[in-house]
Amino acid sequence: MSRLNGPARTNRPAKLIDVARHAGVSTGTVSNVLNHPDKVKEGTSARVMRSIEHLGFVRDTNASSLANGGSHDIGLVVIDLANSIFLDAARGAQSTARAAGLNLLMAGSENDFGVQSSNVDSFIGARVAGLLLAPMQDSSAQIQRLTKRHVPVVLVNYDPGTDHACSVIVDNDAAGYIAARHLIDLGRRRIAFVSVDWDLQPVEQRRHGIRRAVAETDGAVTLEEIVADDLEVGSGNAIARQVAARDAAERPDAVVAVTDNLAVGFIEQAADLGIDVPGDIAVMGTDDNTSAARCRLTLTTVTMQGRQLGAVAMELLMDEIRHGRDEHRHQRVVLTPQLVVQQSTVR
Amino acid sequence: MSRLNGPARTNRPAKLIDVARHAGVSTGTVSNVLNHPDKVKEGTSARVMRSIEHLGFVRDTNASSLANGGSHDIGLVVIDLANSIFLDAARGAQSTARAAGLNLLMAGSENDFGVQSSNVDSFIGARVAGLLLAPMQDSSAQIQRLTKRHVPVVLVNYDPGTDHACSVIVDNDAAGYIAARHLIDLGRRRIAFVSVDWDLQPVEQRRHGIRRAVAETDGAVTLEEIVADDLEVGSGNAIARQVAARDAAERPDAVVAVTDNLAVGFIEQAADLGIDVPGDIAVMGTDDNTSAARCRLTLTTVTMQGRQLGAVAMELLMDEIRHGRDEHRHQRVVLTPQLVVQQSTVR
DNA sequence: CTGAAAGCGCTTACAG
DNA sequence: CTGAAAGCGCTTACAG
Numbered sequence: 001m002s003r004l005n006g007p008a009r010t011n012r013p014a015k016l017i018d019v020a021r022h023a024g025v026s027t028g029t030v031s032n033v034l035n036h037p038d039k040v041k042e043g044t045s046a047r048v049m050r051s052i053e054h055l056g057f058v059r060d061t062n063a064s065s066l067a068n069g070g071s072h073d074i075g076l077v078v079i080d081l082a083n084s085i086f087l088d089a090a091r092g093a094q095s096t097a098r099a100a101g102l103n104l105l106m107a108g109s110e111n112d113f114g115v116q117s118s119n120v121d122s123f124i125g126a127r128v129a130g131l132l133l134a135p136m137q138d139s140s141a142q143i144q145r146l147t148k149r150h151v152p153v154v155l156v157n158y159d160p161g162t163d164h165a166c167s168v169i170v171d172n173d174a175a176g177y178i179a180a181r182h183l184i185d186l187g188r189r190r191i192a193f194v195s196v197d198w199d200l201q202p203v204e205q206r207r208h209g210i211r212r213a214v215a216e217t218d219g220a221v222t223l224e225e226i227v228a229d230d231l232e233v234g235s236g237n238a239i240a241r242q243v244a245a246r247d248a249a250e251r252p253d254a255v256v257a258v259t260d261n262l263a264v265g266f267i268e269q270a271a272d273l274g275i276d277v278p279g280d281i282a283v284m285g286t287d288d289n290t291s292a293a294r295c296r297l298t299l300t301t302v303t304m305q306g307r308q309l310g311a312v313a314m315e316l317l318m319d320e321i322r323h324g325r326d327e328h329r330h331q332r333v334v335l336t337p338q339l340v341v342q343q344s345t346v347r
Numbered sequence: 348m349s350r351l352n353g354p355a356r357t358n359r360p361a362k363l364i365d366v367a368r369h370a371g372v373s374t375g376t377v378s379n380v381l382n383h384p385d386k387v388k389e390g391t392s393a394r395v396m397r398s399i400e401h402l403g404f405v406r407d408t409n410a411s412s413l414a415n416g417g418s419h420d421i422g423l424v425v426i427d428l429a430n431s432i433f434l435d436a437a438r439g440a441q442s443t444a445r446a447a448g449l450n451l452l453m454a455g456s457e458n459d460f461g462v463q464s465s466n467v468d469s470f471i472g473a474r475v476a477g478l479l480l481a482p483m484q485d486s487s488a489q490i491q492r493l494t495k496r497h498v499p500v501v502l503v504n505y506d507p508g509t510d511h512a513c514s515v516i517v518d519n520d521a522a523g524y525i526a527a528r529h530l531i532d533l534g535r536r537r538i539a540f541v542s543v544d545w546d547l548q549p550v551e552q553r554r555h556g557i558r559r560a561v562a563e564t565d566g567a568v569t570l571e572e573i574v575a576d577d578l579e580v581g582s583g584n585a586i587a588r589q590v591a592a593r594d595a596a597e598r599p600d601a602v603v604a605v606t607d608n609l610a611v612g613f614i615e616q617a618a619d620l621g622i623d624v625p626g627d628i629a630v631m632g633t634d635d636n637t638s639a640a641r642c643r644l645t646l647t648t649v650t651m652q653g654r655q656l657g658a659v660a661m662e663l664l665m666d667e668i669r670h671g672r673d674e675h676r677h678q679r680v681v682l683t684p685q686l687v688v689q690q691s692t693v694r
Numbered sequence: 695c696t697g698a699a700a701g702c703g704c705t706t707a708c709a710g
Numbered sequence: 711c712t713g714a715a716a717g718c719g720c721t722t723a724c725a726g
Contacts, residue, residue: 013496026697061472062412063719106453108441125408149360298641373713410703
């Protein structure tokens with residue numbers, strides 16, 4: 001079998017021009033069957049597709065993006081995947097994106113603001129069509145870099161406090177309110193709020209909601225604030241030891257921990273020190289972290305609507321991409337959290 | 348202030364040539380300070396850096412990858428992020444990659460083999476430097492597509508059964524053995540293995556390990572296999588109802604569920620039906636899924652070394668990328684799982 | 695409906 | 711150490 005003037009069949013991946021030659025058409029036509037199928041006659045199109053298949057051609061998206069000034073990918077930058085709310089949001093965004101035929105690329109930031117920033121830049125470098133950003137702290141510098149470059153961005157689970165970008169958040173104030181209300185309705189009168197004194201938006205807002213619920217009781221219920229070293233199980237243990245060391249009369253009869261992990265830590269240690277949960281102290285978390293540590297009781301908490309968070313954010317982003325920044329109006333969508341009652345507050 | 352012949356300062360993102368003009372050098376030099384700093388004199392380099400900073404230049408990685416035939420990114424395709432072993436692996440891979448200065452892009456596959464395949468293709472299209480693939484079933488077609496194109500690939504948590512690629516797996520046979528051994532050591536004599544009859548590698552292997560442990564007892568211990576509809580909590584509930592319906596003497600005194608979610612479902616339902624766990628029946632999972640549903644007891648399980656899985660896989664991949672396919676020898680790394688004893692087997 | 699040609703923004707030999 | 715020029719693999723007007 002002679003191969004007169006075709007290139008020797010090396011192992012080199014097929015390029016678009018190889019497909020064109022194989023199908024006996026020009027590269028423009030191959031590109032058209034890929035990008036504008038309606039511009040190509042059916043027969044030609046079929047022939048080209050067969051060549052693509054035959055040669056195992058996979059288009060170089062770098063060249064493609066370069067040639068038409070931007071990729072069709074969407075980036076998702078998440079501050080940390082360990083917290084299940086972000087993970088759920090990622091999954092919600094993923095399935096919404098795919099349903100719309102978009103490719104979602106995720107980058108985790110290992111809980112490091114600097115890494116987050118570099119992830120944002122790397123997506124800028126890739127000229128993504130849009131970006132979903134799920135931060136834990138003020139990221140306006142990064143948002144500015146994006147908008148300057150006309151990269152649509154939607155904030156996930158963080159209120160940017162400006163109208164320069166869309167955002168989808170859960171009502172953390174309501175989460176706090178719902179939590180405190182639940183304990184008050186159960187007849188608890190001495191609530192302790194366990195959190196940290198870092199400047200984290202969700203913490204501030206949940207605290208505010210809890211205070212609001214307590215204030216409504218006109219002094220019938222007292223609120224104590226306990227500051228933990230961090231948001232993890234170990235700090236929950238420490239707080240439990242601190243509480244157990246007090247006279248029984250000085251102890252709270254309910255604990256709202258700002259994270260489920262803190263709540264779990266409290267419960268495990270309290271049990272070991274002879275405190276009955278929920279008998280002596282009802283305990284709950286407020287972040288519905290399904291990745292939280294294991295616990296001897298199921299934990300009452302407040303759902304954070306993770307999947308919906310991601311799905312709605314992706315929809316807002318797609319709207320902005322489609323309509324362009326001029327016709328698009330930025331929105332701020334607020335989702336309402338829901339109470340989940342479990343064994344740690346109700347026997 | 349006159350701007351004689353510079354381009355009007357539009358909102359257009361700065362390109363490399365803008366940086367070059369601003370710094371008064373050629374584009375080649377700018378490229379060199381970015382890619383080969385040693386080739387550029389210190390003063391020039393500093394000047395260029397200042398221009399980059401000043402103009403907010405972010406290099407177009409599409410153009411960059413196109414020009415030098417491949418990106419520096421690494422892709423990670425995970426069949427599903429809901430299972431914490433994959434999530435942990437992703438985090439392990441991420442931090443190892445970053446430590447080495449590599450950018451890791453993740454794509455989730457929503458538990459859909461077709462989506463997985465398209466994720467692999469999209470990373471091929473992006474000309475990534477290498478790929479980490481965490482599948483649940485035979486993916487040799489995808490692996491072949493990758494190796495044909497000289498894209499290094501490392502399998503995560505799946506044994507490809509060939510030596511065409513590196514892989515990192517946990518010893519699932521050992522996981523099964525350890526689980527059964529634990530129950531036998533506790534004095535249990537009638538073990539039930541709850542799993543599915545799908546063709547999933549980890550399931551087969553864990554079953555094999557369990558059988559091995561039981562066989563070693565020379566008939567002192569019996570093994571019953573129970574087939575669930577799927578791997579989730581609801582099926583665990585159903586199995587518990589089925590077991591509870593039997594005469595007490597016909598029930599197993601220990602249950603190994605192939606997933607933690609099945610185990611949790613079993614425990615919750617069994618408790619509601621008056622079966623004491625672990626008194627009447629000791630129950631455990633074997634996949635250390637920290638995202639598993641909440642449970643009234645902490646769950647005995649077998650750790651799957653998720654982070655290490657991802658970290659080791661990334662190291663193998665970097666080795667293959669650095670040394671090229673010729674000097675690189677494919678390896679198969681097997682990690683050993685560990686027993687975690689909790690309340691669901693030991694009171 | 696199809697083809698030839700210019701151009702996307704970089705990088706890399708190659709000369710100087 | 712630096713600059714001018716070719717080329718990476720596509721896409722898109724533009725002519726036919």
